[in-house]
């Protein structure tokens with residue numbers, strides 16, 4: 175089966191004259207249409223809010239597109255907080271969902287007025303000691319333990335995950351926080367990642383809504399919001415059926431009415447912290463074939479490497495590849511597509527059926543718009559690529575320049591060798 179690209183060979187050849195490969199390119203039209211569809215799907219909930227998971231794609235130009243649809247920022251670190259603040263995202267527009275959190279990160283989050291989502295019960299005294307007070311609104315991250323299943327399919331293993339409060343700790347934590355003067359409570363949980371099924375959110379919602387009713391009854395805490403967090407996935411493989419966000423929103427609404435409304439809790443706001451779903455399909459890594467190697471297997475060497483996109487090397491993740499200009503050719507050749515790192519796992523694809531590829535062909539590596547560029551690193555002294563935004567009118571804007579050797583050597587700037595490195 176085929177996966178469409180949002181750029182053509184002709185466009186890429188033109189763009190590559192100004193911005194050499196490899197580079198990331200993002201599709202403004204796709205980002206906007208999807209953000210609008212999400213907003214509509216949850217419009218039944220007056221308090222609904224998406225806090226974009228900044229870690230997925232920490233680029234202010236892209237996040238600014240989402241803000242036009244009412245999105246805030248979900249931050250998990252000091253620099254993500256700084257980035258959000260610099261963009262003008264302030265106060266309650268920031269959700270701070272971190273774990274193993276350093277004191278200075280809590281300090282900055284509180285200073286910016288972000289909503290703090292605690293990962294652990296011991297962070298209650300830690301936060302109080304750090305700030306000298308507790309904010310009036312606090313969220314707690316829930317981990318029900320065991321496995322998370324949809325029907326007979328085990329989706330993930332919360333019992334093995336480092337995150338969140340146990341069920342007992344949720345009740346104890348809410349009691350402690352309430353006694354210390356916290357007025358508004360949130361519940362957060364992230365129980366399965368990259369779910370390509372419309373059932374994840376509704377199933378998670380039922381679990382959290384039922385917990386919320388019990389927590390409110392037993393502790394008297396006012397639950398202001400329930401944060402379904404991230405986890406809605408995308409179809410990386412061409413044979414997968416994409417999630418239908420309208421169906422997901424509608425199914426969550428039904429559970430909301432059944433569980434929360436009927437318990438007199440019809441004022442609870444629904445929050446989400448989606449990353450992958452917001453950006454994943456709308457970003458691609460574009461790379462050029464620079465070598466072909468024929469040994470025990472057939473290899474295509476490209477000018478990108480795992481530094482630009484780590485998911486295949488790290489998780490064995492599938493990313494679909496389109497050879498531009500050969501979209502309609504038969505995929506009758508088997509290749510490993512490799513980068514140049516001195517690491518045998520630096521492969522974008524293993525035993526991939528592709529059309530006959532030639533040196534100089536451009537490849538689009540699909541679905542790299544989230545957890546792609548942002549996971550990049552600098553192993554082998556490789557530099558990170560540029561990021562480009564393809565506007566709806568077909569023009570292209572540089573939204574992050576490529577790294578230069580001076581960036582790589584910047585942390586030597588207090589040493590004598592620096593001047594020799596960057597002259």
Ligand SMILES: *Cc1c(COP(=O)(O)O)cnc(C)c1O
Pocket residue numbers: 227229230248250271272364367368403404405406447448449450451544
């Ligand atoms: C990573 C993360 C997200 C986003 O996850 P996606 O799978 O990209 O939707 C949201 N919330 C938290 C706390 C996260 O760590």
